[in-house]
Amino acid sequence: xxxxxxxxxxxxxxxxxxxxxxxxxxxxxxxxxxxxxxxxxxxxxxxxxxxxxxxxxxxxxxxxxxxxxxxxxxxxxxxxxxxxxxxxxxxxxxxxxxxxxxxxxxxxxxxxxxxxxxxxxxxxxxxxxxxxxxxxxxxxxxxxxxxxxxxxxxxxxxx
Amino acid sequence: xxxxxxxxxxxxxxxxxxxxxxxxxxxxxxxxxxxxxxxxxxxxxxxxxxxxxxxxxxxxxxxxxxxxxxxxxxxxxxxxxxxxxxxxxxxxxxxxxxxxxxxxxxxxxxxxxxxxxxxxxxxxxxxxxxxxxxxxxxxxxxxxxxxxxxxxxxxxxxxxxxxxxxxxxxxxxxxxxxxxxxxxxxxxxxxxxxxxxxxxxxxxxxxxxxxxxxxxxxxxxxxxxxxxxxxxxxxxxxxxxxxxxxxxxxxxxxxxxxxxxxxxxxxxxxxxxxxxxxxxxxxxxxxxxxxxxxxxxxxxxxxxxxxxxxxxxxxxxxxxxxxxxxxxxxxxxxxxxxxxxxxxxxxxxxxxxxxxxxxxxxxxxxxxxxxxxxxxxxxxxxxxxxxxxxxxxxxxxxxxxxxxxxxxxxxxxxxxxxxxxxxxxxxxxxxxxxxxxxxxxxxxxxxxxxxxxxxxxxxxxxxxxxxxxxxxxxxxxxxxxxxxxxxxxxxxxxxxxxxxxxxxxxxxxxxxxxxxxxxxxxxxxxxxxxxxxxxxxxxxxxxxxxxxxxxxxxxxxxxxxxxxxxxxxxxxxxxxxxxxxxxxxxxxxxxxxxxxxxxxxxxxxxxxxxxxxxxxxxxxxxxxxxxxxxxxxxxxxxxxxxxxxxxxxxxxxxxxxxxxxxxxxxxxxxxxxxxxxxxxxxxxxxxxxxxxxxxxxxxxxxxxxx
Numbered sequence: 096x097x098x099x100x101x102x103x104x105x106x107x108x109x110x111x112x113x114x115x116x117x118x119x120x121x122x123x124x125x126x127x128x129x130x131x132x133x134x135x136x137x138x139x140x141x142x143x144x145x146x147x148x149x150x151x152x153x154x155x156x157x158x159x160x161x162x163x164x165x166x167x168x169x170x171x172x173x174x175x176x177x178x179x180x181x182x183x184x185x186x187x188x189x190x191x192x193x194x195x196x197x198x199x200x201x202x203x204x205x206x207x208x209x210x211x212x213x214x215x216x217x218x219x220x221x222x223x224x225x226x227x228x229x230x231x232x233x234x235x236x237x238x239x240x241x242x243x244x245x246x247x248x249x250x251x252x253x254x
Numbered sequence: 255x256x257x258x259x260x261x262x263x264x265x266x267x268x269x270x271x272x273x274x275x276x277x278x279x280x281x282x283x284x285x286x287x288x289x290x291x292x293x294x295x296x297x298x299x300x301x302x303x304x305x306x307x308x309x310x311x312x313x314x315x316x317x318x319x320x321x322x323x324x325x326x327x328x329x330x331x332x333x334x335x336x337x338x339x340x341x342x343x344x345x346x347x348x349x350x351x352x353x354x355x356x357x358x359x360x361x362x363x364x365x366x367x368x369x370x371x372x373x374x375x376x377x378x379x380x381x382x383x384x385x386x387x388x389x390x391x392x393x394x395x396x397x398x399x400x401x402x403x404x405x406x407x408x409x410x411x412x413x414x415x416x417x418x419x420x421x422x423x424x425x426x427x428x429x430x431x432x433x434x435x436x437x438x439x440x441x442x443x444x445x446x447x448x449x450x451x452x453x454x455x456x457x458x459x460x461x462x463x464x465x466x467x468x469x470x471x472x473x474x475x476x477x478x479x480x481x482x483x484x485x486x487x488x489x490x491x492x493x494x495x496x497x498x499x500x501x502x503x504x505x506x507x508x509x510x511x512x513x514x515x516x517x518x519x520x521x522x523x524x525x526x527x528x529x530x531x532x533x534x535x536x537x538x539x540x541x542x543x544x545x546x547x548x549x550x551x552x553x554x555x556x557x558x559x560x561x562x563x564x565x566x567x568x569x570x571x572x573x574x575x576x577x578x579x580x581x582x583x584x585x586x587x588x589x590x591x592x593x594x595x596x597x598x599x600x601x602x603x604x605x606x607x608x609x610x611x612x613x614x615x616x617x618x619x620x621x622x623x624x625x626x627x628x629x630x631x632x633x634x635x636x637x638x639x640x641x642x643x644x645x646x647x648x649x650x651x652x653x654x655x656x657x658x659x660x661x662x663x664x665x666x667x668x669x670x671x672x673x674x675x676x677x678x679x680x681x682x683x684x685x686x687x688x689x690x691x692x693x694x695x696x697x698x699x700x701x702x703x704x705x706x707x708x709x710x711x712x713x714x715x716x717x718x719x720x721x722x723x724x725x726x727x728x729x730x731x732x733x734x735x736x737x738x739x740x741x742x743x744x745x746x747x748x749x750x751x752x753x754x755x756x757x758x759x760x761x762x763x764x765x766x767x768x769x770x771x772x773x774x775x776x777x778x779x780x781x782x783x784x785x786x787x788x789x790x791x792x793x794x795x796x797x798x799x800x801x802x803x804x805x806x807x808x809x810x811x812x813x814x815x816x817x818x819x820x821x822x823x824x825x826x827x828x829x830x831x832x833x834x835x836x837x838x839x840x841x842x843x844x845x846x847x848x849x850x851x852x853x854x855x856x857x858x859x860x861x862x863x864x865x866x867x868x869x870x871x872x873x874x875x876x877x878x879x880x881x882x883x884x885x886x887x888x889x890x891x892x893x894x895x896x897x898x899x900x901x902x903x904x905x906x907x908x909x910x911x912x913x914x915x916x917x918x919x920x921x922x923x924x925x926x927x928x929x930x931x932x933x934x935x936x937x938x939x940x941x942x943x944x945x946x947x948x949x950x951x952x953x954x955x956x957x958x959x960x
Contacts, residue, residue, distance in 0.1 A: 136948075137948075137949050137950075139843070139942070139949065139950040139951065139952065140843065141929065141933060141939060141952060142887075142888040142889045142890075142938065142939070143889065143938065143939075144933050144934055145933070145934055148932075148933055150950075151929060151930075151933070151942055151950050151952075152950060153944050153948050153949065153950050156596060156599055156944060157927065158927040158928070158929060158930065158942045158943075158944065158950055159930065160929060160930045160932045160933045162932070190930055190931055190932065191930070192930065192932045245932065
């Protein structure tokens with residue numbers, strides 16, 4: 096990947112996505128937010144936090160919160176399998192957060208014309224976390240709006 | 255070369271001098287004749303003036319100059335210290351602090367001239383001297399330190415000895431043909447000057463504005479490195495007149511004098527007096543530098559100043575042996591601390607590996623011993639690093655006597671501040687944050703707590719109120735108490751106010767305990783001051799105090815007796831990063847409890863649990879202690895009670911609570927990690943730590959449970 100990164104310009108990197116599977120659907124996570132991807136490991140439950148927070152884990156000596164996208168998007172609870180992965184997202188240089196996904200499939204390059212913008216649909220809660228739909232090899236990938244996923248909209252409702 | 259490298263030193267030293275001035279002014283207010291004090295103030299003001307001048311802070315320099323002037327007169331018994339003078343001096347100090355704050359923010363001193371203070375100072379000086387002194391309302395800061403071109407032989411026109419090679423001579427010729435002036439300049443810095451490189455830099459900077467500097471001797475690099483005695487010489491090619499240039503050199507303070515001449519005159523002199531010069535050279539070893547091309551001579555001359563200069567720092571360091579400290583950037587300490595933390599995590603995992611090895615029957619010779627050894631070292635290392643980060647709270651509380659003095663005048667109440675335990679140490683990061691909350695509490699005591707003098711007299715109390723600030727260590731905490739012998743908190747007044755404001759309903763008020771009502775004071779925008787003053791009573795304060803202290807991992811509580819006074823108890827954690835903890839098991843999960851708050855661990859038979867006011871309590875050595883089932887608090891499913899249970903008795907102040915856990919794992923040194931900002935702040939869990947096996951365990955904040 097090093098060489099491809101070196102060759103590609105910034106805008107092309109912007110359109111590289113890690114394709115993951117959650118439930119039956121495929122989601123794309125912009126690679127610029129992905130710090131690394133780890134196998135499932137022991138997650139320590141933290142009492143009395145947001146319901147979608149799975150807990151905290153040890154990432155190379157640092158404590159990182161792990162959230163469940165399934166719980167966040169009101170999907171059936173996570174099933175932990177051998178292909179379950181934790182994607183560590185890094186929005187700014189300091190804070191990391193992990194998200195649980197069922198499977199990591201591939202990294203794809205999407206052309207701008209392969210991405211369709213979607214608009215926020217109040218009735219569909221899931222759509223507020225989606226920034227667009229990518230089409231790749233005849234499959235559809237819901238592109239996640241990472242800052243929306245990570246932000247804490249439900250906070251007020253909980254407290 | 256840049257003054258920025260001196261900025262930090264400047265800021266630190268200015269702070270120290272301001273503190274000295276503050277302390278000494280407080281003393282002199284009571285003992286106006288104290289000579290030591292007057293000298294101390296004079297010296298501090300003088301140093302401040304010099305430093306401000308060096309850094310080019312003209313306004314600050316002017317103000318300190320006037321302060322210094324006054325004390326110079328007082329020192330010479332020409333005038334006396336008066337109450338009004340002390341007042342103005344305190345104002346001046348505040349103004350200097352204002353400059354310093356600006357400098358720390360933007361490296362610029364700001365634009366406030368503080369003209370009224372300066373005028374006031376000069377007025378007092380004039381009156382003090384019986385009007386005989388000349389009007390010095392706007393003295394030139396530098397005029398005292400720079401005397402006119404001297405000819406008394408002490409200052410040598412070294413510029414005439416600068417070696418000029420052919421190419422340089424041709425540059426000079428060319429410039430001359432273009433109608434530009436060339437001057438040889440020798441600048442002498444005062445021998446008392448501390449930052450002479452900085453002074454020289456300012457001179458260079460000033461001269462560069464006029465034209466091009468040539469042939470600086472010593473070289474600019476040597477000057478920057480302070481490798482020069484107290485003078486340096488150079489040539490300047492400029493279009494300006496000599497007067498203007500001299501003016502600008504002299505505006506830099508701590509410049510003893512400057513000598514200058516035009517290049518033509520130098521040449522003329524050289525031609526007419528070559529012989530004479532040689533005689534001088536032979537006669538006196540002083541002026542080794544000559545226009546001769548002999549490089550060895552020049553070298554010797556250059557070496558000589560260095561040698562002389564070396565004497566001085568040596569003498570200085572000898573004098574400073576008493577104070578064996580270094581200033582270290584807090585970031586470096588933080589990074590050291592982080593590395594120690596990682597070392598401890600690594601050590602913990604070694605411990606865990608050796609345990610599993612032991613359990614599985616694989617005994618490795620000596621491994622256990624070595625790990626224990628490593629454990630001892632890391633613990634000691636951690637303690638040492640923590641100690642390095644510890645600062646006595648003195649640096650925070652020493653500004654309070656001054657504040658109380660000002661409040662006394664402002665509020666028209668007599669009061670005294672008594673402080674103990676100023677040498678109690680706290681982590682540097684806590685020290686930086688604790689000043690404001692303590693200040694709020696003191697102001698609160700002075701304003702709300704203490705009654706007016708006449709009221710106190712009627713109540714049979716001494717007229718002057720007393721405020722106490724006591725600091726001491728208590729286990730893993732440092733406690734700072736702010737106490738007053740004032741009126742105490744009027745619970746009914748607070749209750750009525752809360753009802754009036756709609757914070758609580760009258761029904762709620764009827765059922766609330768006194769303590770709950772007092773806690774209302776910590777709510778945002780709650781103030782019982784009947785009069786709004788600029789001291790307190792704007793409703794900001796106590797809530798800020800509470801949130802700030804909680805952000806530091808501490809807490810604050812109030813004890814008050816109506817008519818007798820109140821006691822505000824601030825409890826702060828001693829260390830922030832690594833603690834000794836007891837690891838316990840609740841259900842299948844592991845939790846850490848800070849060892850500092852644990853009193854004892856008890857095995858309690860289930861039938862010993864009693865119920866009081868529908869709460870579970872146990873009776874232990876004459877104390878009734880409420881118990882908290884950790885499973886309930888931590889949302890863990892409860893199973894059937896065993897015949898007995900493990901109760902960890904923890905304390906906060908003099909209150910105790912028993913925490914029911916399932917199992918004890920053991921004592922361990924843990925590194926506190928934050929849960930990060932994505933998890934909504936959960937009060938019960940203060941952080942997490944990484945265990946030896948890599949698993950994350952949560953740290954229970956006992957203080958929130960009590």
